[in-house]
Amino acid sequence: MGADTAVAPPQKGAGSDPGKARAPGGARRSRDDRKAAWLFLAPALIGFALFYAYPTLRGIYYSFTDYNLLTDPVFTGADNYHQLIGDEQFFNALKVTGYYVVLNIGSQTVLGLLLATLMHRLTRSVALRAILLVPWLVPNVTVGLLWMWMLDANLGFVNHILDALGLGTTGFFTSPTWAMPTVAVVNTWAYTGYTALLLYAGMLQIPHHLYESASLDGAGEWRMFTRITLPLLRPVLALVLVVSLIGSFQIFDTIAVTTKGGPISSTRVIYFYIYEQAFTNFHMGYASAVAVVLAVILGVLTAVQMRLLRASRSDLA
Amino acid sequence: MTQTPTLTPTEDARRKPSPRTKGPRRRITPGRIAAWTLLGVALFVTVFPFYWMIRTALTPAADIYSDSTGLIPEHPTMINFLRVLGLTSQAEAQAAGGSGAHVDFLRYLLNSVVYSGLIAVLQTLFCAMAGYAFARLRFPGRDAVFGVLIAALMVPPIFTVLPNFVLVKNLDLLNTFAGMVAPSVLMTPFAVFFLRQFFLSIPRDVEEAATLDGVGSWGIFWRIVMPMSRGPLITIGLTTTVWSWKDYLWPLLTGREEETRVLTVALGIFQQQSPNAQPDWTGLMAGSALSVLPVLVLLIVLGRRLVESLNFTGIK
Numbered sequence: 001m002g003a004d005t006a007v008a009p010p011q012k013g014a015g016s017d018p019g020k021a022r023a024p025g026g027a028r029r030s031r032d033d034r035k036a037a038w039l040f041l042a043p044a045l046i047g048f049a050l051f052y053a054y055p056t057l058r059g060i061y062y063s064f065t066d067y068n069l070l071t072d073p074v075f076t077g078a079d080n081y082h083q084l085i086g087d088e089q090f091f092n093a094l095k096v097t098g099y100y101v102v103l104n105i106g107s108q109t110v111l112g113l114l115l116a117t118l119m120h121r122l123t124r125s126v127a128l129r130a131i132l133l134v135p136w137l138v139p140n141v142t143v144g145l146l147w148m149w150m151l152d153a154n155l156g157f158v159n160h161i162l163d164a165l166g167l168g169t170t171g172f173f174t175s176p177t178w179a180m181p182t183v184a185v186v187n188t189w190a191y192t193g194y195t196a197l198l199l200y201a202g203m204l205q206i207p208h209h210l211y212e213s214a215s216l217d218g219a220g221e222w223r224m225f226t227r228i229t230l231p232l233l234r235p236v237l238a239l240v241l242v243v244s245l246i247g248s249f250q251i252f253d254t255i256a257v258t259t260k261g262g263p264i265s266s267t268r269v270i271y272f273y274i275y276e277q278a279f280t281n282f283h284m285g286y287a288s289a290v291a292v293v294l295a296v297i298l299g300v301l302t303a304v305q306m307r308l309l310r311a312s313r314s315d316l317a
Numbered sequence: 318m319t320q321t322p323t324l325t326p327t328e329d330a331r332r333k334p335s336p337r338t339k340g341p342r343r344r345i346t347p348g349r350i351a352a353w354t355l356l357g358v359a360l361f362v363t364v365f366p367f368y369w370m371i372r373t374a375l376t377p378a379a380d381i382y383s384d385s386t387g388l389i390p391e392h393p394t395m396i397n398f399l400r401v402l403g404l405t406s407q408a409e410a411q412a413a414g415g416s417g418a419h420v421d422f423l424r425y426l427l428n429s430v431v432y433s434g435l436i437a438v439l440q441t442l443f444c445a446m447a448g449y450a451f452a453r454l455r456f457p458g459r460d461a462v463f464g465v466l467i468a469a470l471m472v473p474p475i476f477t478v479l480p481n482f483v484l485v486k487n488l489d490l491l492n493t494f495a496g497m498v499a500p501s502v503l504m505t506p507f508a509v510f511f512l513r514q515f516f517l518s519i520p521r522d523v524e525e526a527a528t529l530d531g532v533g534s535w536g537i538f539w540r541i542v543m544p545m546s547r548g549p550l551i552t553i554g555l556t557t558t559v560w561s562w563k564d565y566l567w568p569l570l571t572g573r574e575e576e577t578r579v580l581t582v583a584l585g586i587f588q589q590q591s592p593n594a595q596p597d598w599t600g601l602m603a604g605s606a607l608s609v610l611p612v613l614v615l616l617i618v619l620g621r622r623l624v625e626s627l628n629f630t631g632i633k
Binding site: 033034036037038039040041043044045046047048050051052053054055056058059062069114115118119121122123126127128129130131132133134135136137138139140141142145146147148149150152155157160189193194197198201221246250252253256257271274275278279284287288291292294295298299302303306 | 559581
């Protein structure tokens with residue numbers, strides 16, 4: 001289905017249109033492609049206006065209203081923001097999200113770096129990389145279900161092993177202490193291969209002769225890692241880190257499938273809190289206010305990402 | 318990037334017997350054995366849960382208590398796949414451990430393909446058009462417009478999800494594919510940015526020659542630029558396919574109904590229907606396996622492309 005639509009427009013466009021869009025005045029230096037440009041840009045501009053610009057303004061507006069989705073929003077000034085300051089659940093959500101981000105990013109980055117280094121020093125196998133990428137290709141919902149089963153308190157494979165080792169069984173997703181670390185580990189499982197591949201790609205850009213001459217000088221693997229790989233990978237590493245941070249702050253799917261914010265709010269992350277406020281409690285206005293706060297946090301991170309994006313390009317070019 | 322197929326350390330050892338020098342593709346040392354063991358462990362940890370998913374899906378629901386440790390099910394069966402695909406009667410499905418609620422994963426699978434296919438193809442096309450305009454065409458306000466579009470990168474999805482849901486609802490497009498794909502098909506800032514960068518990097522000579530021959534920008538775009546950009550276009554298309562395949566929140570909000578229910582949403586609903594105390598694990602794993610299957614097909618067909626595309630989507 002998708003493929004058909006992909007093939008159809010090119011022929012039609014190329015066959016019927018070329019004359020119409022030609023820039024007036026031919027190939028002069030000072031040509032003006034205004035007409036053609038708007039044609040090329042029309043879909044993107046409409047998409048931007050309708051689904052990015054308008055909803056952003058709308059979202060900010062909602063955050064100053066009382067809105068339950070059924071009746072029209074009622075302007076209430078900064079009420080939602082006042083409520084926010086006194087809302088323990090909101091601060092709990094921020095705290096829980098922060099906890100998750102630290103656990104997840106920490107383990108994912110360290111393991112990703114380890115895997116990338118191993119691959120970089122041992123093999124260029126595409127098959128290996130493809131296999132490591134599989135958990136990333138699978139929907140988070142599937143990942144969540146799969147690990148709920150693997151970690152099931154009574155029948156889960158992991159608990160069978162723990163039991164056999166004499167460690168007893170644990171209700172990983174049902175314990176307030178373990179639920180959040182468990183979710184973090186599950187997502188580390190899902191995203192480490194992807195992180196490793198991005199870092200590995202960065203390592204491939206490091207000139208190979210540096211390693212050769214270092215090894216001639218008798219440098220060991222650890223020395224090469226700390227003196228060559230890490231410093232030269234820094235721009236890529238920083239970028240990967242920020243990209244994963246932004247993703248990590250938006251954890252939702254895994255929580256929605258496994259713990260649903262519980263037990264006793266120990267996994268009620270900010271994204272899930274927004275979702276509940278908006279679609280379970282129908283406090284659309286309040287949910288928007290929380291979303292504004294999250295947007296500010298992510299906006300800062302994205303700004304950092306853009307800077308790094310520029311920095312990494314100039315460094316590696 | 319040279320692809321030297323060095324799969325085992327022994328192979329390398331034969332080729333380079335020189336002592337004292339360490340580094341890649343050298344002789345067997347304890348360090349190298351440890352390194353390969355670590356990689357092996359990583360592979361095992363990656364693959365085993367999937368094996369266990371399929372193993373569970375092939376186990377009869379009645380055996381789930383008595384037979385939950387062996388590597389191979391004692392009484393292998395396809396019934397779980399058949400019932401989640403909606404190929405058995407309701408009574409048969411219930412007898413095999415189903416909750417009795419109607420499930421039709423064949424349909425959800427197809428819905429997922431339509432959903433992610435539509436988004437991937439149209440988004441790539443429209444973003445390529447926009448990227449080309451920003452890279453090559455001259456018009457007043459070009460850089461300002463580009464800057465504004467790219468600023469959309471700063472808007473996190475959750476922020477637009479709420480108002481976009483209201484918009485789609487007010488347009489009466491809930492539970493239609495049109496409503497579900499509308500916010501994604503027309504553009505995404507990253508793809509515009511990425512493709513513009515690529516178009517800027519290709520030499521202008523061919524396009525200039527074509528212009529002298531009287532070919533308009535529309536013709537140049539379709540006949541010269543698009544064919545030259547197959548690699549990056551496939552990269553963007555593939556990553557978009559993967560992300561939209563994984564989408565959960567948005568299709569959950571806008572396409573819950575049977576006709577538009579995608580796999581992820583179906584799995585979530587399936588889980589809710591199954592009793593909490595005794596989840597229908599064999600059925601859930603069968604459904605989960607079906608959501609992995611297309612991914613495996615994609616990997617087998619386009620594996621190298623997909624793996625190598627990560628070289629520049631994330632970084633460059």
